[in-house]
Amino acid sequence: MNGGHSAQTEIHEKDHVKKEPLPLSRNEAEKNKKKQNLFVRTLWTLIMISGFLACLAMGHAYMILLVFVCQSLVYREVTALFALGVSKGEGDGKDPWSKTLNWYFFAVTNYFLYGESLIYYFKHVVFADAQLLPFATNHRFISFTLYTIGFVGFVASLQRQYLKSQFGLFCWVHMSLLVIVVSSHFIMNNILEGLIWFWVPASLVICNDIFAYIWGITFGRTPLIKLSPKKTVEGFVGAFFSTIVFGLVWGTLFMRSDYMTCPAENLGVNAFSGVHCTPNPVFVWREWELYGPAKLVLSTLFGRPVTTIPYAPYQLHLLVMSCFASLVAPFGGFFASGFKRAFDIKDFGHSIPGHGGMTDRMDCQFLMGVFTYVYYSSLIKEHHVTVGSVLQLIVSGLTIEEMQELLVNLKGILENKGVTVEV
Numbered sequence: 001m002n003g004g005h006s007a008q009t010e011i012h013e014k015d016h017v018k019k020e021p022l023p024l025s026r027n028e029a030e031k032n033k034k035k036q037n038l039f040v041r042t043l044w045t046l047i048m049i050s051g052f053l054a055c056l057a058m059g060h061a062y063m064i065l066l067v068f069v070c071q072s073l074v075y076r077e078v079t080a081l082f083a084l085g086v087s088k089g090e091g092d093g094k095d096p097w098s099k100t101l102n103w104y105f106f107a108v109t110n111y112f113l114y115g116e117s118l119i120y121y122f123k124h125v126v127f128a129d130a131q132l133l134p135f136a137t138n139h140r141f142i143s144f145t146l147y148t149i150g151f152v153g154f155v156a157s158l159q160r161q162y163l164k165s166q167f168g169l170f171c172w173v174h175m176s177l178l179v180i181v182v183s184s185h186f187i188m189n190n191i192l193e194g195l196i197w198f199w200v201p202a203s204l205v206i207c208n209d210i211f212a213y214i215w216g217i218t219f220g221r222t223p224l225i226k227l228s229p230k231k232t233v234e235g236f237v238g239a240f241f242s243t244i245v246f247g248l249v250w251g252t253l254f255m256r257s258d259y260m261t262c263p264a265e266n267l268g269v270n271a272f273s274g275v276h277c278t279p280n281p282v283f284v285w286r287e288w289e290l291y292g293p294a295k296l297v298l299s300t301l302f303g304r305p306v307t308t309i310p311y312a313p314y315q316l317h318l319l320v321m322s323c324f325a326s327l328v329a330p331f332g333g334f335f336a337s338g339f340k341r342a343f344d345i346k347d348f349g350h351s352i353p354g355h356g357g358m359t360d361r362m363d364c365q366f367l368m369g370v371f372t373y374v375y376y377s378s379l380i381k382e383h384h385v386t387v388g389s390v391l392q393l394i395v396s397g398l399t400i401e402e403m404q405e406l407l408v409n410l411k412g413i414l415e416n417k418g419v420t421v422e423v
Contacts, residue, residue: 216232243326
């Protein structure tokens, strides 16, 4: 009996051993990990795109809020790197007030820059509202006072054992404010000038990144730059032509929408508000007169007389922005790659699962946003006298008596035009 029982036990043990799963090989484990990472990356890509489109539909205020959240995450990731760069022998490299002062300077800088933009773009509101008038007229002095308080607080917090790290952090914070917060300020101005000046340039950078990856893994053979070993010349060139084609199609599609092209007159509008405005001349279609052989070739090709080609000046600007997004903006990514190599890290952080830190996603966008603002304000923007600018001049430059005299004169002018005014 015992022998039979032992034999049965042995058989059950063998069956149990056979049913245990075999350990995965190293290659299979790596493949499973890559699949999981790809799934997480794809999922969060869809989440980010959905969130981005939702903010775009909800209006300018939500897009500005999105930019603020992104810049806050980038600022946190970049300033956190300072602790990695502090050499040993300097205590723990921190003083008790370092983090507080970091975010204080961040808040003051945002107060100043956001205030400047709100005053500039909404003069007709802030200079006509008695409660907002003190903020508008004293904004810069208040900002300077707040910064001075932070500076005095920094000096008062200096400690002998932390001097080197404290001054290093002070410089690091101001560099971060310059590169991150000031760039975000320009991006916010692009949004207020019209969502198309943010949406299309951001899309061009994303498109270029995607096509560089596709062309690189398909035809890539020649390394482009040592800072990013995976970047190839073939991917860089292929992405250049792909981005130009994409930019012309994508930009032309959205230039037809008043919601995308109209500057922000108030922050309560959204995609369903029925926004209308006089379009900037760059969005107005024109006819390009053809000459000589071009007429003959196109007429023969289409089987009918072709003497002109319709175009909008914005399409020419799209070519310039596409070239910048393809040839210059990627160097923002190369700069970030060099930055990470200097600190021997793979990603700036883990803010976005599967994508690393927010800085890893925004490195090229900052450069593109600043370029778009400078290009638009220098070559495209129209400068007109507005009610807001006149109000600002009156409030800041005239006495009460002069304002009353101006009001009487305006009343007389309107009455001469047949408009009844009660004062």
